[in-house]
Amino acid sequence: MAPQVVSSPFLKPFFLKMPLSVASSRRQRRHTLPASEFRNLTPQDAISVFEIEREAFISVSGECPLTLDEVLSFLGQCPELSMGWFEEGQLVAFIIGSGWDKEKLKQEALTTHVPDSPTVHIHVLSVHRHCRQQGKGSILLWRYLQYLRCLPGLRRALLVCEEFLVPFYQKAGFKEKGPSAITVAALTFTEMEYQLGGLAYARRNSGC
Numbered sequence: 544m545a546p547q548v549v550s551s552p553f554l555k556p557f558f559l560k561m562p563l564s565v566a567s568s569r570r571q572r573r574h575t576l577p578a579s580e581f582r583n584l585t586p587q588d589a590i591s592v593f594e595i596e597r598e599a600f601i602s603v604s605g606e607c608p609l610t611l612d613e614v615l616s617f618l619g620q621c622p623e624l625s626m627g628w629f630e631e632g633q634l635v636a637f638i639i640g641s642g643w644d645k646e647k648l649k650q651e652a653l654t655t656h657v658p659d660s661p662t663v664h665i666h667v668l669s670v671h672r673h674c675r676q677q678g679k680g681s682i683l684l685w686r687y688l689q690y691l692r693c694l695p696g697l698r699r700a701l702l703v704c705e706e707f708l709v710p711f712y713q714k715a716g717f718k719e720k721g722p723s724a725i726t727v728a729a730l731t732f733t734e735m736e737y738q739l740g741g742l743a744y745a746r747r748n749s750g751c
């Protein structure tokens with residue numbers, strides 16, 4: 544997959560290419576929503592985000608990574624660190640991140656955005672239940688990490704996940720940093736780190 548050319552600091556919507564035959568028949572229809580679109584989220588997307596998140600987490604662990612108020616807060620403070628995947632205008636998967644300035648994530652990172660920091664804390668990646676196990680989570684994560692490479696000043700991404708998801712993030716290029724200091728109710732987590740690069744010449748040649 545070729546890296547997507549995006550401009551910083553905000554992500555302009557971009558669309559997946561479709562076969563010409565499909566594209567031309569779609570062009571004839573008026574008022575058609577894009578088949579597939581990736582863009583930064585806004586506070587207006589918070590309800591759709593929270594619906595997916597609630598289904599994904601509450602039924603499984605009883606806890607959501609972010610409350611609706613926290614979703615609204617992060618999408619208000621740092622929309623450029625989020626990404627949504629929309630199909631026909633419907634949100635099917637999303638990532639919400641915020642800035643962090645310490646070596647490891649701490650409990651306060653769950654509710655904090657530190658502006659102009661070199662680290663992105665990925666709070667949550669979630670895929671709509673009807674769309675899981677189709678590669679969407681991996682594709683969105685890959686696009687998000689490529690996009691982060693183009694944002695100036697960012698050096699790495701951190702997240703915490705439960706043990707069973709460590710292989711999923713390792714496949715995406717994350718390295719295990721060990722047990723996290725963060726706990727939520729009885730849940731414990733592993734901290735994962737992804738180096739975004741940072742060499743100026745690499746950025747110049749990456750299509751950013």
Ligand SMILES: CC(=O)SCCNC(=O)CCNC(=O)[C@H](O)C(C)(C)COP(=O)(O)OP(=O)(O)OC[C@H]1O[C@@H](n2cnc3c(N)ncnc32)[C@H](O)[C@@H]1OP(=O)(O)O
Pocket residue numbers: 599600608665666667668669670671674675676677678679680681682702703704705707708710711
């Ligand atoms: C920082 C965080 O947000 S951690 C929490 C992550 N989010 C969630 O747990 C919410 C509910 N789950 C989801 O939204 C999705 O299942 C995600 C984000 C975990 C994965 O996205 P998907 O689109 O389903 O995954 P995708 O199809 O790209 O990749 C499949 C791989 O994911 C891994 N995977 C996905 N779900 C699970 C799971 N519940 N347990 C173990 N592995 C899993 C497997 O390695 C699988 O590989 P396989 O097909 O070889 O078995």
